[in-house]
Amino acid sequence: MTEKKIALVTGANKGIGKEIARQLGEAGFVVLVGSRDLARGEAAAKELVAEGLDAAAVQLEVTDERSVQAAAEMIERKYGRLDVIVNNAAIIPVGDDAVSRVESDVLREAFETNVIGLVGTTRAMLPLLRKAESARIVNLSTSLASFSQVGDPESRMSTVLTLGYNSSKAAVNMVTVMLANELRGSGILVNAADPGNCATDMGGWDAARTPAQGASVAVRLAMLGADGPTGEVHAEAGRLAW
Numbered sequence: 533m534t535e536k537k538i539a540l541v542t543g544a545n546k547g548i549g550k551e552i553a554r555q556l557g558e559a560g561f562v563v564l565v566g567s568r569d570l571a572r573g574e575a576a577a578k579e580l581v582a583e584g585l586d587a588a589a590v591q592l593e594v595t596d597e598r599s600v601q602a603a604a605e606m607i608e609r610k611y612g613r614l615d616v617i618v619n620n621a622a623i624i625p626v627g628d629d630a631v632s633r634v635e636s637d638v639l640r641e642a643f644e645t646n647v648i649g650l651v652g653t654t655r656a657m658l659p660l661l662r663k664a665e666s667a668r669i670v671n672l673s674t675s676l677a678s679f680s681q682v683g684d685p686e687s688r689m690s691t692v693l694t695l696g697y698n699s700s701k702a703a704v705n706m707v708t709v710m711l712a713n714e715l716r717g718s719g720i721l722v723n724a725a726d727p728g729n730c731a732t733d734m735g736g737w738d739a740a741r742t743p744a745q746g747a748s749v750a751v752r753l754a755m756l757g758a759d760g761p762t763g764e765v766h767a768e769a770g771r772l773a774w
């Protein structure tokens with residue numbers, strides 16, 4: 533069994549996920565680059581390996597239980613445990629819209645990936661996380677899931693009309709709190725990270741923050757000490773209000 537800590541990042545073939553993988557690799561982790569398309573994952577892992585990092589691609593489609601199970605079995609066989617999972621994979625589905633207009637199938641698609649896929653992946657990896665000394669679970673959230681920000685008519689967050697994305701990420705916040713409660717005392721800390729608006733395919737290429745800046749929030753939570761928080765959502769400036 534390797535002495536290095538093992539981290540799995542879902543949706544790590546591009547964007548913030550790839551930067552999280554890079555920064556965890558730089559911090560000394562073996563990083564498993566989760567990607568629903570294996571070739572895209574391998575290309576990202578190759579880039580990280582070329583930088584001297586310990587990285588490998590893992591085929592991982594979060595909505596496909598067989599894919600998730602196969603990834604868990606591979607990690608068990610090869611490493612025997614998992615120290616960190618960063619649940620980064622997410623979508624804003626095409627057609628996402630205001631409450632009065634959004635179609636039910638669009639809402640289902642958002643919840644299938646962002647919530648059900650995230651919970652299924654975490655559940656499958658939990659036995660491996662329990663085998664680690666002090667595992668960390670980090671879920672990617674967003675200010676668009678914050679009731680206090682979206683509920684403030686003066687906030688820019690109140691003007692973004694994507695019910696599927698916002699409400700599925702609000703559900704991710706509840707998953708974070710409930711899993712933190714379930715695992716309290718086990719040594720496993722569970723938190724959510726708001727990367728801020730970053731320049732990616734999802735965030736728009738004119739966003740002010742780089743994917744690396746956004747990634748650093750999740751990486752900090754992935755490397756919390758034993759006295760770190762659990763069941764909270766954090767942005768770069770610190771804890772966020774729900």
Ligand SMILES: NC(=O)c1ccc[n+]([C@@H]2O[C@H](COP(=O)([O-])OP(=O)(O)OC[C@H]3O[C@@H](n4cnc5c(N)ncnc54)[C@H](OP(=O)(O)O)[C@@H]3O)[C@@H](O)[C@H]2O)c1
Binds near residue numbers: 548595675730732739
């Ligand atoms: N960018 C921002 O401004 C911003 C702000 C707040 C929060 N966030 C959150 O940060 C995280 C990363 O966002 P990003 O901007 O880097 O997005 P992105 O560039 O669109 O990347 C999303 C990643 O998730 C993967 N993915 C999507 N559906 C998947 C599925 N069913 N199974 C496995 N992988 C899947 C994508 O894979 P493919 O390449 O195959 O599509 C891609 O690797 C997300 O959770 C997002 O909600 C982003």
